[in-house]
Amino acid sequence: MWSYVLRRVLIAILVIFAASFLVYVLAANSGDPLEELRGSTAPNKEALIAARIQLLHLDIAPPLRYFIWLGGVLKIFIGQLDLGATLTGSAVTTVLSQSMWSTLQLVSIATVLAILFGVSIGMISALRQYSGFDYSVTLIAFFFFALPTFWVGQLLKLNIAIAFNDFLASPQIPPVWIAVIALVAAFVWASAMGGQLKRFAINFGLAGVLTAGILIYVNLTDSIRHPNLGPIWIGIIGIAAAVVITQLTTGLSNRRALFSALTVALLGAILWWPVQFAFYYLAEWWAMFGLLLVALAIGALVGWLWGGDDRGVSIRAAMITAFISSLLVLVDRILGAWPDYVSNTGGRPISTIGSETPGLNGSIWLTSVDSFAHILLPTVTIMLISLASYSRYSRGSLLEVMSMDYVRTARAKGLNERTVIMRHAFRNALIPIATIVAFDLGGLIGGAVITETVFAWRGMGTMFVQALKVVDLNSIMGVFLVTSIFALLFNLLADITYSVLDPRIRVS
Amino acid sequence: MTNPLAAIPPEGSGEIITIEQQETAGLSQGAIVRRRFFRHVGAMVSLGVVLLIVIIAFSSVGFNIFGWKIPGWWPYDYTNYFPIERPGGAPTWDLPFSFGSHPFGQDDIGHDVFAQVMRGTQQSIILMVIYGGVSGVIGVAVGAVAGFFRGRVDAVLMRLTDVIIIVPVVLLGAVIGRTYGSLGVFVLALTLGAFGWAILARLVRGEFLSLREREFVDAARVAGASNARIIFRHILPNTAGVLIVNVSLTMSAAILLEAALSYLGFGINPPDVSLGQILAHYQSAFATRPWLFWWPGILLIIIVLAINFIGDGLRDAFDPRQRRMPARPGPYRELAQIIGTPFRRRTSTVAADSPEETRD
Numbered sequence: 001m002w003s004y005v006l007r008r009v010l011i012a013i014l015v016i017f018a019a020s021f022l023v024y025v026l027a028a029n030s031g032d033p034l035e036e037l038r039g040s041t042a043p044n045k046e047a048l049i050a051a052r053i054q055l056l057h058l059d060i061a062p063p064l065r066y067f068i069w070l071g072g073v074l075k076i077f078i079g080q081l082d083l084g085a086t087l088t089g090s091a092v093t094t095v096l097s098q099s100m101w102s103t104l105q106l107v108s109i110a111t112v113l114a115i116l117f118g119v120s121i122g123m124i125s126a127l128r129q130y131s132g133f134d135y136s137v138t139l140i141a142f143f144f145f146a147l148p149t150f151w152v153g154q155l156l157k158l159n160i161a162i163a164f165n166d167f168l169a170s171p172q173i174p175p176v177w178i179a180v181i182a183l184v185a186a187f188v189w190a191s192a193m194g195g196q197l198k199r200f201a202i203n204f205g206l207a208g209v210l211t212a213g214i215l216i217y218v219n220l221t222d223s224i225r226h227p228n229l230g231p232i233w234i235g236i237i238g239i240a241a242a243v244v245i246t247q248l249t250t251g252l253s254n255r256r257a258l259f260s261a262l263t264v265a266l267l268g269a270i271l272w273w274p275v276q277f278a279f280y281y282l283a284e285w286w287a288m289f290g291l292l293l294v295a296l297a298i299g300a301l302v303g304w305l306w307g308g309d310d311r312g313v314s315i316r317a318a319m320i321t322a323f324i325s326s327l328l329v330l331v332d333r334i335l336g337a338w339p340d341y342v343s344n345t346g347g348r349p350i351s352t353i354g355s356e357t358p359g360l361n362g363s364i365w366l367t368s369v370d371s372f373a374h375i376l377l378p379t380v381t382i383m384l385i386s387l388a389s390y391s392r393y394s395r396g397s398l399l400e401v402m403s404m405d406y407v408r409t410a411r412a413k414g415l416n417e418r419t420v421i422m423r424h425a426f427r428n429a430l431i432p433i434a435t436i437v438a439f440d441l442g443g444l445i446g447g448a449v450i451t452e453t454v455f456a457w458r459g460m461g462t463m464f465v466q467a468l469k470v471v472d473l474n475s476i477m478g479v480f481l482v483t484s485i486f487a488l489l490f491n492l493l494a495d496i497t498y499s500v501l502d503p504r505i506r507v508s
Numbered sequence: 509m510t511n512p513l514a515a516i517p518p519e520g521s522g523e524i525i526t527i528e529q530q531e532t533a534g535l536s537q538g539a540i541v542r543r544r545f546f547r548h549v550g551a552m553v554s555l556g557v558v559l560l561i562v563i564i565a566f567s568s569v570g571f572n573i574f575g576w577k578i579p580g581w582w583p584y585d586y587t588n589y590f591p592i593e594r595p596g597g598a599p600t601w602d603l604p605f606s607f608g609s610h611p612f613g614q615d616d617i618g619h620d621v622f623a624q625v626m627r628g629t630q631q632s633i634i635l636m637v638i639y640g641g642v643s644g645v646i647g648v649a650v651g652a653v654a655g656f657f658r659g660r661v662d663a664v665l666m667r668l669t670d671v672i673i674i675v676p677v678v679l680l681g682a683v684i685g686r687t688y689g690s691l692g693v694f695v696l697a698l699t700l701g702a703f704g705w706a707i708l709a710r711l712v713r714g715e716f717l718s719l720r721e722r723e724f725v726d727a728a729r730v731a732g733a734s735n736a737r738i739i740f741r742h743i744l745p746n747t748a749g750v751l752i753v754n755v756s757l758t759m760s761a762a763i764l765l766e767a768a769l770s771y772l773g774f775g776i777n778p779p780d781v782s783l784g785q786i787l788a789h790y791q792s793a794f795a796t797r798p799w800l801f802w803w804p805g806i807l808l809i810i811i812v813l814a815i816n817f818i819g820d821g822l823r824d825a826f827d828p829r830q831r832r833m834p835a836r837p838g839p840y841r842e843l844a845q846i847i848g849t850p851f852r853r854r855t856s857t858v859a860a861d862s863p864e865e866t867r868d
Contacts, residue, residue, distance in 0.1 A: 011667065015670045018667075018671045023676070030686045143809075145760075148767045149764075150768060150784075150788075158794045159794075195839070197843055449678060450768050476679070487673075487674050
């Protein structure tokens with residue numbers, strides 16, 4: 001195993017050398033880095049040109065200049081990585097580290113959400129093969145595949161964002177929309193639940209009425225202007241989450257697991273009051289992280305106290321519920337900053353450009369809302385498209401697993417459907433998806449070019465495109481180095497995960 | 509395979525012969541695939557749509573082949589500008605059938621949007637075909653050689669593939685745009701295709717690695733077939749499914765790739781137009797002149813969607829494992845049956861088989 005990893009890493013380093021040489025020569029031939037200076041009218045034009053030639057060693061032919069750059073990269077072994085200077089003279093390493101951070105922010109949230117939703121949608125549509133839900137998901141996925149990223153981005157930016165901001169001026173959901181949303185939700189829930197006509201009709205009615213009820217409640221309490229969950233809703237949502245989690249992990253028949261999850265959900269609602277003090281006095285991210293750990297510990301403790309013979313599953317269910325409950329409490333606090341933020345942005349909170357409002361100073365709650373308002377549209381753009389592919393992959397993967405002999409065996413020995421799906425089929429269906437996710441992550445780091453350009457997000461993609469336009473070689477190479485290392489690293493990770501998750505496959 | 513003829517129903521029995529039955533009746537693999545493909549409604553509709561778009565795009569504004577200018581039936585050119593007919597250049601198309609002179613509208617200086625969009629569609633289609641061809645041929649060649657000969661050849665070729673796969677496409681677009689700006693879509697397609705074969709090569713290699721261990725390859729070798737003959741006559745036809753499906757999906761991805769490149773300013777350069785370039789050029793006009801945004805965008809989506817559906821149809825047709833199981837009657841069918849029951853009772857034949865259908 002380790003010799004395999006070592007060999008792959010060595011090969012990857014060689015590949016990066018070859019590719020970086022190719023890219024360097026190509027990029028050097030794509031234009032003239034002195035172009036803007038040649039056209040300038042500055043009196044010290046000659047001196048500027050000479051200075052830039054000296055700074056970037058432009059008097060040396062590109063294939064040789066590559067080795068100067070390579071020398072800077074290799075200095076990483078003596079602890080002083082030098083990626084050269086940009087056209088304006090600042091160090092590439094500093095510019096790059098900033099843009100890398102903002103790209104990672106954007107891509108990681110979008111990817112996590114896309115995987116979560118994509119995999120669940122795909123798996124449900126596999127379990128309900130040839131149902132209305134399945135056909136709709138397939139059709140929508142195909143449609144999203146065909147959408148050009150920049151077109152979606154522009155549409156969201158110039159249409160949805162503006163419409164939503166207009167809507168926020170007087171946030172009352174019109175009755176027609178309530179009806180439409182309720183019908184769609186009813187269709188999705190009823191189809192996903194499956195079953196014959198009677199069950200379908202019951203689910204359809206329940207989901208529709210529930211959705212419409214929530215929307216009407218939102219309208220009546222003016223919750224869009226003053227959104228907050230409060231302990232009551234945290235309790236209700238927490239209990240629902242507890243039931244769903246127990247059903248998925250152990251089945252509702254395991255009473256101890258169910259009760260530990262429910263206890264944690266109730267505790268979450270009760271602990272809302274003391275936590276508000278912590279939020280007031282300890283408004284820092286490390287404190288939030290500490291609180292999350294405390295919540296998980298409480299969950300584990302509750303599970304341990306309830307659990308009889310089978311403590312492990314109770315602890316697991318309780319901890320997942322604790323995680324969700326603490327997220328709810330945090331979201332509740334962040335939502336509290338929303339009215340303040342709306343008034344700060346002149347009533348148009350959803351932003352279409354950049355990653356933060358310049359000059360906005362406030363509590364971490366205000367800045368979180370700010371980040372959210374900025375990251376929302378680019379995240380949706382990236383998500384929609386990768387969600388489509390994840391849903392297709394996971395559908396195909398689960399369908400293939402469900403037709404395997406071991407699933408039939410599991411059914412034949414009398415296991416209930418939940419155990420068959422969650423323990424036998426689901427886990428094995430995740431194996432190919434894990435490798436695809438690893439591949440995608442590697443590609444996405446450098447692949448958010450379009451989204452970043454549309455939303456003027458100052459990440460690596462924008463940096464790369466800008467650098468290409470002015471032939472800023474060192475910046476191009478800096479971004480390329482990071483993206484290619486990520487790509488090869490995740491490539492390796494994909495292969496290793498595969499062999500770890502599926503013992504039938506051996507890497508050698 | 510005891511007696512394939514036994515599966516054929518006697519002539520004149522009036523039974524419907526399904527494709528699966530005919531398979532046992534001894535249809536060739538090609539015939540089965542063809543029939544399955546023709547039965548795929550989505551793919552057939554998409555094929556029609558693509559053909560229609562190709563015909564309209566090429567016949568309307570005409571095209572150049574090696575300097576030969578073939579005129580089209582559309583009176584306006586995509587490069588010239590004309591007096592603006594309606595305020596802002598709004599489309600002169602009044603629903604349903606009064607097209608006017610500029611049905612897709614005009615831009616701010618009077619270009620005819622229909623001519624531009626048709627020219628852009630041509631570019632996308634040309635790019636798609638060349639890209640698919642070039643990347644397909646290189647990918648198959650590299651993958652086949654690597655997978656068949658294995659060992660050192662395989663290692664070298666696969667490392668080459670790794671190098672190619674991490675070279676950023678945007679960079680290629682920029683280099684081509686700067687160096688050969690005027691040569692347009694052909695050079696762009698050739699270059700992108702020359703760097704777009706890596707994933708296909710990996711797939712083909714995988715197929716070759718597993719197929720070369722099969723008995724029919726051993727049989728061919730024992731019979732004295734050369735390596736070339738084994739590759740071309742014995743293994744390659746067996747990878748046709750994977751190949752055709754992936755090339756078709758690559759082609760639709762190529763259209764989106766070109767659009768993205770043109771959007772960033774690294775693809776097709778003005779004065780020539782492509783769908784992505786129109787979108788990029790007029791992106792600020794979205795709120796005021798939406799027709800400059802919607803027409804090229806919708807056309808782009810339709811083409812990509814149609815190609816993807818064709819690819820999906822091909823995948824279904826080539827997959828020998830795929831036998832469509834009859835779906836269990838879901839809530840809709842049940843509802844339809846309940847609604848339909850009073851009408852059905854009138855005819856005795858349908859009523860007779862309805863309990864069969866409702867059985868779970």
